[in-house]
Amino acid sequence: MREFALENVTCGYKDVTVLSDVSFSIGPGEALCLLGPNGVGKTTLFRSMLGFLKPFGGRITLDGDDIATWSSRTLAKRIGYVPQNHTPPFAYPVLDVVTMGRLSRISPIASPSKRDTEKAAECLERLGISHLADKLYTQISGGERQMVLIARSLAQEPEVLVMDEPTASLDYGNQVKVLRQISHLVKEGISVIMTTHFPDHAFLCATKVGLITRDWVRFGTPDEVVTEDSLRETYGVDVRIVKEHTCTCGTLKGCVPIVEFAAGDTSGERARLEHEKGTPRQRSHVAVCA
Numbered sequence: 571m572r573e574f575a576l577e578n579v580t581c582g583y584k585d586v587t588v589l590s591d592v593s594f595s596i597g598p599g600e601a602l603c604l605l606g607p608n609g610v611g612k613t614t615l616f617r618s619m620l621g622f623l624k625p626f627g628g629r630i631t632l633d634g635d636d637i638a639t640w641s642s643r644t645l646a647k648r649i650g651y652v653p654q655n656h657t658p659p660f661a662y663p664v665l666d667v668v669t670m671g672r673l674s675r676i677s678p679i680a681s682p683s684k685r686d687t688e689k690a691a692e693c694l695e696r697l698g699i700s701h702l703a704d705k706l707y708t709q710i711s712g713g714e715r716q717m718v719l720i721a722r723s724l725a726q727e728p729e730v731l732v733m734d735e736p737t738a739s740l741d742y743g744n745q746v747k748v749l750r751q752i753s754h755l756v757k758e759g760i761s762v763i764m765t766t767h768f769p770d771h772a773f774l775c776a777t778k779v780g781l782i783t784r785d786w787v788r789f790g791t792p793d794e795v796v797t798e799d800s801l802r803e804t805y806g807v808d809v810r811i812v813k814e815h816t817c818t819c820g821t822l823k824g825c826v827p828i829v830e831f832a833a834g835d836t837s838g839e840r841a842r843l844e845h846e847k848g849t850p851r852q853r854s855h856v857a858v859c860a
Protein backbone atom coordinates (compact mmCIF):
# COMPACT_ATOMS: atom_id res chain seq x y z
CA MET A 571 0.00 0.00 0.00
CA ARG A 572 1.25 3.49 -0.91
CA GLU A 573 2.61 5.32 2.11
CA PHE A 574 4.05 8.79 2.55
CA ALA A 575 6.35 8.73 5.56
CA LEU A 576 8.67 10.95 7.56
CA GLU A 577 11.25 9.07 9.60
CA ASN A 578 12.99 11.12 12.31
CA VAL A 579 13.10 14.24 10.17
CA THR A 580 15.04 17.19 11.55
CA CYS A 581 14.69 20.41 9.58
CA GLY A 582 15.40 24.11 9.70
CA TYR A 583 17.47 26.86 8.10
CA LYS A 584 21.27 27.07 7.86
CA ASP A 585 22.42 26.46 11.43
CA VAL A 586 18.98 26.86 13.06
CA THR A 587 17.04 23.66 13.78
CA VAL A 588 13.29 24.33 13.78
CA LEU A 589 11.90 20.79 14.29
CA SER A 590 13.64 17.62 15.43
CA ASP A 591 12.89 13.94 14.99
CA VAL A 592 9.45 14.22 13.40
CA SER A 593 7.98 10.87 12.34
CA PHE A 594 4.59 10.02 10.88
CA SER A 595 3.09 8.19 7.96
CA ILE A 596 -0.11 8.47 6.00
CA GLY A 597 -1.64 6.20 3.42
CA PRO A 598 -4.23 6.59 0.65
CA GLY A 599 -7.54 7.94 1.89
CA GLU A 600 -6.02 9.60 4.95
CA ALA A 601 -5.84 13.28 5.83
CA LEU A 602 -3.33 14.62 8.32
CA CYS A 603 -4.03 18.00 9.87
CA LEU A 604 -1.01 19.82 11.33
CA LEU A 605 -1.89 22.24 14.14
CA GLY A 606 0.34 24.50 16.20
CA PRO A 607 0.98 28.11 17.17
CA ASN A 608 2.55 30.63 14.77
CA GLY A 609 6.22 30.06 14.13
CA VAL A 610 6.55 26.47 15.45
CA GLY A 611 7.66 25.13 12.08
CA LYS A 612 4.66 23.82 10.14
CA THR A 613 5.64 25.57 6.90
CA THR A 614 9.29 24.59 7.41
CA LEU A 615 8.21 20.95 7.66
CA PHE A 616 6.15 21.40 4.47
CA ARG A 617 9.12 22.88 2.62
CA SER A 618 11.10 19.80 3.58
CA MET A 619 8.32 17.43 2.44
CA LEU A 620 8.21 19.21 -0.93
CA GLY A 621 11.95 18.99 -1.48
CA PHE A 622 12.45 22.80 -1.21
CA LEU A 623 14.52 22.37 1.97
CA LYS A 624 16.95 19.53 2.50
CA PRO A 625 16.32 17.97 5.93
CA PHE A 626 19.28 18.04 8.35
CA GLY A 627 18.50 14.44 9.21
CA GLY A 628 16.00 11.63 8.68
CA ARG A 629 14.20 10.46 5.56
CA ILE A 630 11.05 11.41 3.66
CA THR A 631 9.68 8.58 1.53
CA LEU A 632 6.79 7.81 -0.80
CA ASP A 633 6.27 4.13 -1.46
CA GLY A 634 9.61 3.56 0.26
CA ASP A 635 11.51 5.82 -2.19
CA ASP A 636 13.53 8.64 -0.65
CA ILE A 637 12.17 11.85 -2.27
CA ALA A 638 15.65 13.37 -1.95
CA THR A 639 16.62 11.21 -4.95
CA TRP A 640 13.79 12.48 -7.16
CA SER A 641 13.89 15.10 -9.91
CA SER A 642 11.77 18.20 -9.38
CA ARG A 643 9.49 16.95 -12.19
CA THR A 644 8.80 13.67 -10.39
CA LEU A 645 8.21 15.56 -7.14
CA ALA A 646 5.75 17.89 -8.88
CA LYS A 647 3.93 14.97 -10.48
CA ARG A 648 3.46 12.96 -7.30
CA ILE A 649 3.22 15.62 -4.57
CA GLY A 650 0.90 18.59 -5.08
CA TYR A 651 1.21 21.82 -3.14
CA VAL A 652 -1.20 24.61 -2.31
CA PRO A 653 0.91 27.43 -0.82
CA GLN A 654 -0.23 29.79 1.93
CA ASN A 655 0.40 32.96 -0.03
CA HIS A 656 1.01 33.29 -3.71
CA THR A 657 2.14 36.44 -5.44
CA PRO A 658 0.99 36.27 -9.03
CA PRO A 659 4.01 36.59 -11.34
CA PHE A 660 2.22 37.28 -14.65
CA ALA A 661 -1.24 38.29 -15.77
CA TYR A 662 -2.33 34.86 -17.05
CA PRO A 663 -6.01 33.97 -17.38
CA VAL A 664 -7.21 31.73 -14.55
CA LEU A 665 -7.82 28.75 -16.88
CA ASP A 666 -4.16 28.90 -17.98
CA VAL A 667 -2.98 29.05 -14.34
CA VAL A 668 -4.99 25.92 -13.55
CA THR A 669 -3.75 24.21 -16.75
CA MET A 670 -0.20 24.86 -15.48
CA GLY A 671 -1.00 22.26 -12.81
CA ARG A 672 -0.71 19.72 -15.67
CA LEU A 673 2.86 20.73 -16.61
CA SER A 674 4.56 17.84 -14.83
CA ARG A 675 2.37 15.50 -16.95
CA ILE A 676 3.18 17.19 -20.27
CA SER A 677 6.36 16.59 -22.24
CA PRO A 678 8.75 19.60 -21.91
CA ILE A 679 8.57 20.09 -25.69
CA ALA A 680 4.76 19.79 -25.98
CA SER A 681 1.91 22.23 -25.39
CA PRO A 682 -1.05 21.41 -23.15
CA SER A 683 -3.52 19.19 -25.02
CA LYS A 684 -7.28 19.63 -25.30
CA ARG A 685 -7.56 16.99 -22.55
CA ASP A 686 -5.33 19.12 -20.27
CA THR A 687 -7.50 22.20 -20.80
CA GLU A 688 -10.65 20.15 -20.24
CA LYS A 689 -9.19 18.75 -17.03
CA ALA A 690 -8.41 22.30 -15.83
CA ALA A 691 -11.95 23.46 -16.68
CA GLU A 692 -13.34 20.41 -14.83
CA CYS A 693 -11.35 21.40 -11.70
CA LEU A 694 -12.70 24.96 -11.85
CA GLU A 695 -16.21 23.53 -12.18
CA ARG A 696 -15.65 21.18 -9.27
CA LEU A 697 -14.82 24.13 -7.00
CA GLY A 698 -17.70 26.21 -8.38
CA ILE A 699 -15.41 28.90 -9.85
CA SER A 700 -15.88 28.37 -13.60
CA HIS A 701 -16.96 32.03 -13.85
CA LEU A 702 -13.32 32.99 -13.11
CA ALA A 703 -11.88 31.02 -16.07
CA ASP A 704 -11.25 34.00 -18.38
CA LYS A 705 -10.36 36.55 -15.69
CA LEU A 706 -6.74 37.53 -15.19
CA TYR A 707 -5.17 35.87 -12.15
CA THR A 708 -3.72 39.25 -11.14
CA GLN A 709 -7.18 40.79 -11.09
CA ILE A 710 -9.08 38.43 -8.77
CA SER A 711 -9.35 38.61 -4.97
CA GLY A 712 -6.99 36.83 -2.55
CA GLY A 713 -9.74 34.33 -1.61
CA GLU A 714 -10.51 33.65 -5.29
CA ARG A 715 -6.80 33.11 -5.92
CA GLN A 716 -6.75 30.57 -3.11
CA MET A 717 -9.59 28.65 -4.78
CA VAL A 718 -7.73 28.82 -8.12
CA LEU A 719 -4.58 27.38 -6.52
CA ILE A 720 -6.63 24.53 -5.10
CA ALA A 721 -8.08 23.90 -8.58
CA ARG A 722 -4.53 23.94 -10.00
CA SER A 723 -3.43 21.32 -7.47
CA LEU A 724 -6.44 19.13 -8.37
CA ALA A 725 -5.51 19.41 -12.06
CA GLN A 726 -2.09 18.06 -11.13
CA GLU A 727 -3.71 14.75 -9.97
CA PRO A 728 -1.10 14.14 -7.26
CA GLU A 729 -0.91 11.14 -4.97
CA VAL A 730 -0.12 13.35 -1.98
CA LEU A 731 -1.53 16.84 -1.62
CA VAL A 732 0.18 19.26 0.76
CA MET A 733 -1.97 22.27 1.64
CA ASP A 734 -0.64 25.17 3.71
CA GLU A 735 -3.66 26.78 5.43
CA PRO A 736 -6.00 26.07 2.50
CA THR A 737 -8.90 27.94 4.07
CA ALA A 738 -6.97 31.08 5.07
CA SER A 739 -8.51 34.18 3.47
CA LEU A 740 -11.64 32.32 2.32
CA ASP A 741 -15.15 33.38 3.31
CA TYR A 742 -17.15 30.98 5.49
CA GLY A 743 -18.96 29.35 2.53
CA ASN A 744 -15.76 28.79 0.60
CA GLN A 745 -14.03 27.42 3.72
CA VAL A 746 -16.73 24.76 4.00
CA LYS A 747 -16.54 24.11 0.25
CA VAL A 748 -12.78 23.52 0.50
CA LEU A 749 -13.15 21.24 3.54
CA ARG A 750 -15.78 19.24 1.61
CA GLN A 751 -13.39 18.99 -1.36
CA ILE A 752 -10.66 17.76 0.96
CA SER A 753 -13.02 15.07 2.28
CA HIS A 754 -13.92 14.04 -1.28
CA LEU A 755 -10.26 13.88 -2.33
CA VAL A 756 -9.47 11.72 0.68
CA LYS A 757 -12.36 9.38 -0.20
CA GLU A 758 -10.93 9.15 -3.74
CA GLY A 759 -7.68 7.85 -2.25
CA ILE A 760 -5.44 10.96 -2.22
CA SER A 761 -3.33 11.48 0.90
CA VAL A 762 -3.83 15.04 2.16
CA ILE A 763 -1.53 16.86 4.57
CA MET A 764 -2.76 20.29 5.60
CA THR A 765 -2.04 22.95 8.16
CA THR A 766 -4.75 25.00 9.76
CA HIS A 767 -5.18 27.35 12.68
CA PHE A 768 -8.66 25.93 13.37
CA PRO A 769 -8.64 22.74 15.46
CA ASP A 770 -12.27 22.15 14.36
CA HIS A 771 -10.95 21.31 10.89
CA ALA A 772 -9.29 18.25 12.37
CA PHE A 773 -12.70 16.93 13.47
CA LEU A 774 -14.29 17.91 10.16
CA CYS A 775 -11.96 16.30 7.66
CA ALA A 776 -8.85 14.67 9.18
CA THR A 777 -8.13 11.07 10.02
CA LYS A 778 -4.88 12.02 11.82
CA VAL A 779 -3.61 15.10 13.63
CA GLY A 780 -0.10 16.35 14.37
CA LEU A 781 -0.04 18.90 17.16
CA ILE A 782 3.24 20.82 17.14
CA THR A 783 4.49 22.98 20.01
CA ARG A 784 7.93 24.37 20.80
CA ASP A 785 8.46 21.51 23.27
CA TRP A 786 6.79 18.48 21.73
CA VAL A 787 5.06 17.06 18.67
CA ARG A 788 2.17 14.65 19.13
CA PHE A 789 0.47 12.54 16.43
CA GLY A 790 -2.75 10.55 16.73
CA THR A 791 -6.40 10.54 15.81
CA PRO A 792 -8.33 13.84 16.17
CA ASP A 793 -10.09 12.45 19.26
CA GLU A 794 -6.78 11.49 20.86
CA VAL A 795 -4.87 14.68 20.08
CA VAL A 796 -7.41 17.53 19.99
CA THR A 797 -8.51 17.70 23.60
CA GLU A 798 -9.37 20.56 25.96
CA ASP A 799 -6.12 19.92 27.86
CA SER A 800 -3.89 19.76 24.78
CA LEU A 801 -5.39 22.95 23.29
CA ARG A 802 -4.95 24.78 26.61
CA GLU A 803 -1.35 23.57 26.80
CA THR A 804 -0.64 24.47 23.17
CA TYR A 805 -2.39 27.81 22.79
CA GLY A 806 -2.87 28.93 26.42
CA VAL A 807 -6.63 29.30 25.92
CA ASP A 808 -9.60 27.72 27.64
CA VAL A 809 -11.57 25.64 25.14
CA ARG A 810 -14.59 23.38 25.35
CA ILE A 811 -14.93 20.44 22.98
CA VAL A 812 -18.62 20.19 22.21
CA LYS A 813 -20.46 17.24 20.67
CA GLU A 814 -23.70 17.26 18.74
CA HIS A 815 -25.49 14.10 17.75
CA THR A 816 -27.42 14.24 14.49
CA CYS A 817 -29.19 11.48 12.60
CA THR A 818 -27.64 12.43 9.26
CA CYS A 819 -24.02 13.20 10.21
CA GLY A 820 -23.50 11.00 13.28
CA THR A 821 -21.60 12.86 15.98
CA LEU A 822 -20.25 16.31 15.16
CA LYS A 823 -17.45 17.69 17.31
CA GLY A 824 -16.22 21.24 17.52
CA CYS A 825 -13.96 23.48 19.62
CA VAL A 826 -15.43 26.52 21.34
CA PRO A 827 -12.98 28.93 23.00
CA ILE A 828 -14.25 30.56 26.17
CA VAL A 829 -14.02 34.33 26.09
CA GLU A 830 -15.04 35.71 29.43
CA PHE A 831 -15.27 39.11 30.99
CA ALA A 832 -16.86 40.76 34.02
CA ALA A 833 -19.30 43.57 33.20
CA GLY A 834 -17.59 46.96 33.55
CA ASP A 835 -14.24 45.33 34.14
CA THR A 836 -11.61 45.27 31.45
CA SER A 837 -9.27 43.07 33.44
CA GLY A 838 -9.31 39.60 31.96
CA GLU A 839 -7.40 38.34 34.98
CA ARG A 840 -10.09 39.53 37.42
CA ALA A 841 -12.75 37.92 35.24
CA ARG A 842 -10.76 34.71 35.25
CA LEU A 843 -10.45 34.73 39.04
CA GLU A 844 -14.17 35.41 39.46
CA HIS A 845 -14.88 32.58 37.08
CA GLU A 846 -12.70 30.28 39.15
CA LYS A 847 -14.49 31.39 42.35
CA GLY A 848 -17.77 30.43 40.64
CA THR A 849 -19.77 33.67 40.90
CA PRO A 850 -21.92 33.30 37.82
CA ARG A 851 -24.07 36.41 38.35
CA GLN A 852 -21.01 38.68 38.28
CA ARG A 853 -19.70 37.44 34.99
CA SER A 854 -20.71 37.01 31.40
CA HIS A 855 -19.44 34.22 29.21
CA VAL A 856 -19.17 34.68 25.49
CA ALA A 857 -18.38 31.55 23.58
CA VAL A 858 -16.95 32.39 20.20
CA CYS A 859 -16.77 29.76 17.50
CA ALA A 860 -13.35 29.84 15.87
Ligand SMILES: Nc1ncnc2c1ncn2[C@@H]1O[C@H](COP(=O)(O)OP(=O)(O)OP(=O)(O)O)[C@@H](O)[C@H]1O
Nearest residue numbers: 583584586588606607608609610611612613614615
Ligand atom coordinates in the same frame (compact mmCIF):
# COMPACT_ATOMS: atom_id res chain seq x y z
N1 LIG B 1 13.71 31.45 5.33
C1 LIG B 1 13.91 31.37 6.65
N2 LIG B 1 15.15 31.51 7.18
C2 LIG B 1 15.36 31.40 8.51
N3 LIG B 1 14.38 31.18 9.41
C3 LIG B 1 13.12 31.06 8.95
C4 LIG B 1 12.82 31.14 7.55
N4 LIG B 1 11.49 30.96 7.38
C5 LIG B 1 10.97 30.77 8.64
N5 LIG B 1 11.95 30.82 9.57
C6 LIG B 1 11.81 30.63 11.01
O1 LIG B 1 11.46 29.27 11.25
C7 LIG B 1 10.51 29.18 12.32
C8 LIG B 1 9.30 28.41 11.85
O2 LIG B 1 8.64 29.16 10.83
P1 LIG B 1 7.43 28.54 10.01
O3 LIG B 1 7.09 29.50 8.94
O4 LIG B 1 7.79 27.15 9.63
O5 LIG B 1 6.30 28.50 11.14
P2 LIG B 1 4.76 28.12 11.01
O6 LIG B 1 4.47 27.13 12.08
O7 LIG B 1 4.44 27.73 9.62
O8 LIG B 1 4.09 29.53 11.36
P3 LIG B 1 2.69 30.19 10.93
O9 LIG B 1 1.62 29.39 11.63
O10 LIG B 1 2.79 31.56 11.47
O11 LIG B 1 2.59 30.13 9.43
C9 LIG B 1 10.20 30.62 12.73
O12 LIG B 1 10.97 30.91 13.87
C10 LIG B 1 10.64 31.44 11.56
O13 LIG B 1 11.09 32.71 11.98
